[in-house]
Amino acid sequence: MAKDALVQELVDGFDDWPAQPRPEEPASAGSCGGAARMTSELYPYDALFSPIRVNRLTLKNRIVMAPMGNIDMCEETGRPNQKMLDYFFARAKGGCGLITTGLVPVSHGIDATVTEPGGLTYFPRIDRSRTVMAGWRDLAQGVHAFGSRIFVQLTAGLGRVGNPQCLLTLKRFPASASVLPNYYMPSVPCMRLSDRRLGRIVRALGQAAADASAMGLDGVYLHGHEGYLLEQMANPAFNHRRLGRYADWRRFGLDAVREIRRRVGPDLPIMYRIDLSLALEETYGEEVLDGTYLGRMRGGRSVEQTLGYMEELVAAGVDLFDVDLGCYDNWWMPHPPASMPAGCFVPVAEAVKRRFARDGVKSNAGLPVPVVAVGKLGYPDVAERALREGACDMVMLGRPLLADPEWPNKAYAGRVDQIRPCIGCQEGCVNEFVEGGHPQCAVNPRCSFEHAMPEVPPSAASSRRVAVVGAGPAGMACALVAVRRGHEVTLMDAADELGGKLLCAGAARMKFDVENYRSYLAGQVRAAEREGGLAVELGHRAGAGELAAGGFDAIVCATGAADAVPPIPGVDGLLASGRARQASELMRDPAALAGAQSVVVVGGGVVGCECAQWLSVERGVERVCVVEALPHMMEGACTANRGHLLHVLARRGVRLLNMARVEEVRLEDAATPGGAVALRVSRNHDGHVPDPYVSWTPVLPKNVVNPLEPRIGDDWREEGLRCDLLVLACGGRADDGLFFELQKAHAAPELRNLGDAFAPGRVLEAVRAAYRLGCAL
Structure with missing residues (x-):
């Protein structure tokens, strides 16, 4: 079985790192390959906040917003709507140097998985007609107003990782480079695309790039990793063709880049997202490969083949790469969860940097080709260190910018302790749209609701005395919003520490992201306490009689859930x-x-x-x-x-x-x-x-x-x-006894039941409800 030593070392490390001897944590300048904290030991972040040139475009800093799929953030025609625009404007206002959109398919009518019945779509479109163009023009102009740049991410299609329901709704099979099992339903086959249809996709990519340039977007970003259709064509693990133009697995990607370059001219930057390796054979043993459909995907592109292909892509017109590992069949790699270490793919970017330096790779503009590192880099010290040590040229942040759009501004100002950390749950940013919604964030209730929720909650018409019982994530979040609106708030908890269920949820070493979030919330609460308006009472279980006698105008029960x-x-x-x-x-x-x-x-x-x-x-x-x-x-x-x-x-x-x-x-x-x-x-x-x-x-x-x-x-x-x-x-059961006691006693004019005390769930539901309730008190 063909395995790459670097990839195998990384894959094993992703699984075993919590068992390894611990460096002093938080380590100096954060940690790569382990747990990381929101430290500021390398401030000022002069590497992060230095300009960089890509083709003829100068970016103000080294921070790239990752393509966080904008599914269901558009009208059903595919035109970007206000939800999508304000979502990106918030990240531009927050100081990000380069923003990339989520994937935008150009293969409607060819790849049945990207189109809904009636010709509708949950993806933004740039290929439909002039009716969608104004949305992109508005997007570009709004991002530019804050000094940021924006690239549109184009995808050739989804292929075998697309929704197989098209077989039922459109009576059409999914399509791919070869006859392959669908990822979601392996019993559904994906049919081989003809060279003629693939040629149509190549031309559609060129047209979409030309339209993007005309709309004022700053560059084009090809989605060539993770096992989507471009990767299916560009990797022998998926491309089993024996005849025709595209039997050469490099040809489709090179054709796409050359067509885009032909249509947009020499100056528009082209970015390419690629995986150094699918890492399938490093992830799964012989027993799994021999006993499942994964065995049909042996012989994927080696690291050496990928590096050679990347050099060919540069010669064809690519100016910038971001690089990771994995595909859908080991989905945790391109979407690193809480259980994976910080800075997990920095060594991958470093390997590409070394190769490009060795071979003197330059873009068609005569410039070095920047390499963007990805993978849990939302800790300023970790990101800065990767840049200072020359492991990469830029850093890509996806979920950290959903959790806190102001991450760049706060890092630049040295306010690292005020950055709201991502907890790595992926319940809002990824799972929400898998379940039928749109990207959101468990810890940022405004994410994707920027168009509807003000950045600063409106001041209350009159100050009220509010008791919040329970200092878990729901209670702390609700209390903080209520205080900022001008209420006089008392936050109570029977425990001696702030955090509620976050205290146990963040106890394991692999859950360092959750502990970072608990620490952030606790810091926000203590700061509000120092500033006045918020009183914190810990180590005392407040009873219904005591609360009723407290003269509160509103009581919020955020008492959590009891273990079942x-x-x-x-x-x-x-x-x-x-x-x-x-x-x-x-x-x-x-x-x-x-x-x-x-x-x-x-x-x-x-x-x-x-x-x-x-x-x-x-x-x-x-x-x-x-x-x-x-x-x-x-x-x-x-x-x-x-x-x-x-x-x-x-x-x-x-x-x-x-x-x-x-x-x-x-x-x-x-x-x-x-x-x-x-x-x-x-x-x-x-x-x-x-x-x-x-x-x-x-x-x-x-x-x-x-x-x-x-x-x-x-x-x-x-x-x-x-x-x-x-x-x-x-699981747990709602600890709602206090709420019903208070209700029976008419303890306050307004009573609310919040978070797990209402219905045991996730941080996502608790924090979102807490923000809305805090704004309504």
Whole structure:
């Protein structure tokens, strides 16, 4: 099996880094390849905020906004709407030097996955007709008003990673470079595109580039990575053609660049997004490759072939590259989740820089070709260090700029502690549009709502006394907005620390992003307390009578969720004896493991699987097993985050039992200290029960039916498990008792129930609701 040493080292490091010896954290200038903090040790950031020339265009700084797909941020005709415009204007105002749009297909009518019935689309379009042009012109002019530049990202199409529902809605198969399985539904084949149709796409790319230039956009950005159609044509893993012009896997990309250059002339910058390697053979072992469709994608482009291809692309007209690893079939790589280290792809950019320097690569404008580093670089010290050390020429920020559009301005001014950190959950920026929405952000409620929500919440008509009970993310966010509007707010919590569930959610080393966010919120609360208007009362559980007597005009209950205890016979006794623990408690108190070398986790949701990863990787527990009643582990979680966790658990030998129910638990010999915990488990052994370790194909949203999916039968059998410690990760129930007590007592003129106290969910729902409520009090 062909493997590249650099790629293999990186891939293994992405999985194992939390187990490696820790440098002093926060390390000097942040950390590359591990956890990172929002430090400012390298301020002033003179490398980040130095100009750079690309072709004839000078960019004011080295910060590039990544293409955060603008799905459903346009009218159904594809014309950019006000939502999309104000979303980009906010990032331009925030100081970003170069903005790139999300992908814009030019293959409507050829690639059926990009077009909806009736000729509508959820993608922005630049190819439809003059009716869409004004939106792009308005976008360019608005971005330029803030001194930023903007490139349009063009894609040849989606191909095998497109929505296979076109087979049902349009009666057309997805298309690709060759006959390949669809990513979402591998049982659906993608048909081979003819050379004639591919030629039409090449011409469409040239026309779209010419239109973009005419509309005042500053450059063109080709989407050539991650296994989209351009990458499918430009990689022998996907391009299995034997005859015709495009049997040469380099030809399609080179034709596209030459056609764009022919249409726009020599001066318009062309940027190309590429993966140094798909890393499929470095990710998956022989057993997986031999036993799945992935085996048909062996022999992908090697690192050496990619570097040679990039030099050919430069000769054809490319001025700028950004480079990463991976594709949809190991989706966590091009979309690094919370579980991956900071600065994960800096070595990839550095490898390209070294090659270009060795070969003296220059663009057609006679300039060195800048290389943009990507991958969890939202920590100013980490980004600055990568530039100072010459590993890259620019840094690309996607999710950090969604979390805080003012990231560049704050970094430039040295206000790093005021940057709102991304938590790496990808629930708003990626999973939201997979589920049918548009990109948003879990920690920034205004993201994609800039057109509707003011940057500064309006002052309240009159100041009111407000109590917020619960200092988790919802409570802190709501209190901060209410204070900024002029209310007198008291924030209360029974715990001695600010953070609520974030305290346990950020306890694992791999969840450093969450701990950064908790620290940020706590810092904002303490700053508001110092400035006046916000009083913080910790370590005291406020009761309904006390609150009713407090004379508050409004009381917000943000009391969170209580950990659920499943109705399993024997579990209460184990909890009382300490032989069973809630995952949220255990991760904050690892001493409770007490040398346990065998742990069973009941509940295979996100918390359960993250706990299993923490136990296996960070705590060194030898035998870990996860028991989940549903067909899939982590149903509903973002595919990238879910996939990486499953991949790590498989590599660590964690046993995953899906469609399994714990029927009873007991101590085998209650009179013997240290006796094993025994579990009686019912498990479905039907042949159609999904393989719980599959990380290369996603779980479809529940409203999307795969008509070819086999029905799961019933073949339930009992088996026994033994462990030293039982861990419960069975979700939570709304801790809403206080709210209903207050309601019954008429404790205040206005009562609100917020966050997990209303309905247990994610940070995304809690913070978004908190902002809206804070603006309405």
